[in-house]
Amino acid sequence: MNWVANNLPLILQRTGDHLAIAVPAIILSFVISIPIGWVAHHYRWSRGTVLTSIGLLYAIPSLPLFIVIPLIVGTGLRSPVNLVVGLTLYGIALMVRSTADALGSVDSNVEQSASAVGFSAWQRFWRVDLPLAGPVLLAGIRVVSVSTVSLTTVGAVIGISSLGSLFTDGFQRNITAEIYTGIVMTILVALVLDLILVMIGRALMPWIGAVSPRRAARNARAARRSGEVTA
Amino acid sequence: MIEFRSVTKKFPDGTVAVRDFDLVIPSRKTTVFVGSSGSGKTTLLRMINRMVDPTSGSISIDGEDTSTLEPVALRRRIGYVMQNSGLLPHFKVIENVATVPILNGVPRRRAHQEALTLLDTVGLDRSLADRYPSQLSGGQQQRVGVARGLAADPNILLMDEPFGAVDPIVRAELQVELIRLQRDLDKTVVFVTHDIDEAFLLGDQVVILETGGLIAQVGSPSEIMAAPTNEFVANFIGAERGKRALSIRSTGSGDILVDSSGRAAGILVAPTAPDAE
Ligand SMILES: Nc1ncnc2c1ncn2[C@@H]1O[C@H](COP(=O)(O)OP(=O)(O)O)[C@@H](O)[C@H]1O
Numbered sequence: 140m141n142w143v144a145n146n147l148p149l150i151l152q153r154t155g156d157h158l159a160i161a162v163p164a165i166i167l168s169f170v171i172s173i174p175i176g177w178v179a180h181h182y183r184w185s186r187g188t189v190l191t192s193i194g195l196l197y198a199i200p201s202l203p204l205f206i207v208i209p210l211i212v213g214t215g216l217r218s219p220v221n222l223v224v225g226l227t228l229y230g231i232a233l234m235v236r237s238t239a240d241a242l243g244s245v246d247s248n249v250e251q252s253a254s255a256v257g258f259s260a261w262q263r264f265w266r267v268d269l270p271l272a273g274p275v276l277l278a279g280i281r282v283v284s285v286s287t288v289s290l291t292t293v294g295a296v297i298g299i300s301s302l303g304s305l306f307t308d309g310f311q312r313n314i315t316a317e318i319y320t321g322i323v324m325t326i327l328v329a330l331v332l333d334l335i336l337v338m339i340g341r342a343l344m345p346w347i348g349a350v351s352p353r354r355a356a357r358n359a360r361a362a363r364r365s366g367e368v369t370a
Numbered sequence: 371m372i373e374f375r376s377v378t379k380k381f382p383d384g385t386v387a388v389r390d391f392d393l394v395i396p397s398r399k400t401t402v403f404v405g406s407s408g409s410g411k412t413t414l415l416r417m418i419n420r421m422v423d424p425t426s427g428s429i430s431i432d433g434e435d436t437s438t439l440e441p442v443a444l445r446r447r448i449g450y451v452m453q454n455s456g457l458l459p460h461f462k463v464i465e466n467v468a469t470v471p472i473l474n475g476v477p478r479r480r481a482h483q484e485a486l487t488l489l490d491t492v493g494l495d496r497s498l499a500d501r502y503p504s505q506l507s508g509g510q511q512q513r514v515g516v517a518r519g520l521a522a523d524p525n526i527l528l529m530d531e532p533f534g535a536v537d538p539i540v541r542a543e544l545q546v547e548l549i550r551l552q553r554d555l556d557k558t559v560v561f562v563t564h565d566i567d568e569a570f571l572l573g574d575q576v577v578i579l580e581t582g583g584l585i586a587q588v589g590s591p592s593e594i595m596a597a598p599t600n601e602f603v604a605n606f607i608g609a610e611r612g613k614r615a616l617s618i619r620s621t622g623s624g625d626i627l628v629d630s631s632g633r634a635a636g637i638l639v640a641p642t643a644p645d646a647e
């Protein structure tokens with residue numbers, strides 16, 4: 140505990156480094172997966188190929204990937220950008236399938252009726268399909284978020300600073316408290332990001348759970364009794 | 371006026387939903403397509419607003435061939451109401467009703483104002499405006515669906531079994547409500563149902579369909595009831611049996627009408643002056 144008290148600035152610094160890598164990777168995974176997931180969902184022939192090949196990205200071992208990326212992207216070996224790129228690839232590997240599933244989860248009656256009243260394909264995608272895919276998208280991005288926060292620590296091995304640096308440094312200098320701090324903080328960051336995602340989901344999808352099923356049933360009964368008959 | 375000229379629709383899987391279909395749908399009247407499930411009613415309706423394109427033949431609206439019109443623009447000037455309302459679950463009631471005007475570029479404020487008026491028109495309380503569809507009863511949802519269909523003030527209103535999923539009492543109210551609306555609004559309504567009673571109640575022109583969009587009979591309800599063209603129609607409308615086959619029975623206190631099972635169904639009165647409708 141002493142170690143923690145004496146090293147608060149360091150812990151904060153590492154947490155900041157960690158977030159600066161994980162958060163962009165999570166956002167990029169989400170954004171990039173939307174068009175790819177749409178293609179996989181929309182063109183039946185592409186679904187198997189796209190989902191399988193992208194899913195395989197996740198099978199690439201992380202350490203070699205983080206070493207190869209700078210060679211391709213042209214950044215320095217220790218640049219956090221490498222890690223963001225690598226983590227985004229892993230995120231996409233998980234998120235494309237979720238996106239395709241999410242778009243597939245939208246009630247086809249609702250889609251048809253949106254087209255029937257005059258949404259163009261583009262308008263329907265942004266105003267109907269994507270929002271209604273929200274719950275499944277949210278479930279997907281929550282998995283990506285946890286996975287990304289945990290994978291970010293791997294960068295410490297090749298010298299990219301994050302909460303993982305607390306484990307590597309703790310091991311080298313044999314400071315148990317530092318190792319534990321690294322682990323606890325990583326979990327805490329994952330939990331906080333997850334909470335934030337859930338809150339964003341609530342804010343963006345107010346129609347979900349606007350009313351409990353039981354209350355809806357009661358409303359419906361009451362409406363039939365009074366409103367309907369007199370209206 | 372909507373005109374089908376030798377329209378055939380064959381789906382990619384080989385199903386011929388509609389074969390060589392000819393029909394004129396008069397303006398400002400209600401035409402009802404009635405037939406059992408799979409007879410091609412929905413396909414016919416959807417060919418009017420180009421949700422489905424015919425394999426051959428043509429459909430014209432007021433003389434304009436719809437295949438020359440841009441589908442999205444066409445749909446925005448034709449109201450569409452479907453079973454289970456087809457409301458957007460993530461839009462509030464008011465947003466659902468205002469959808470089409472907003473797509474047409476009407477400013478949101480004004481569209482919402484007009485949507486409130488439409489809630490009055492379909493007999494819904496304005497306090498429901500900020501609810502989501504899941505917070506309404508089935509009957510209320512259908513009313514919102516009708517309000518949405520009317521929002522762009524279309525000349526044509528397509529209705530695909532709009533009252534099919536609500537209970538009989540609510541359905542009866544909605545039917546009466548639609549008759550009232552139609553009297554005030556004077557739209558060209560094309561209504562699909564599998565319920566012959568609903569067809570006779572609502573239709574100025576009733577089109578009885580057999581499988582494959584085959585027309586068994588077209589006419590006003592009274593024409594069809596008085597002279598079913600064949601056994602299929604007679605069976606379909608239940609002319610030979612049930613509550614439509616009425617006969618006069620004399621009782622001690624006067625003549626009454628009874629149905630085929632002998633239940634009292636009404637009395638015979640002198641004809642009233644023809645209704646203005
Ligand atoms: N998209 C489609 N693909 C293949 N067959 C279809 C499609 N839509 C409808 N059908 C078939 O066309 C026939 C008529 O369907 P439909 O117009 O929905 O009938 P109804 O509305 O009278 O129940 C049915 O046999 C149905 O299975």
Ligand SMILES: [Mg+2]
Nearest residue numbers: 411412413530
């Ligand atoms: Mg149908």
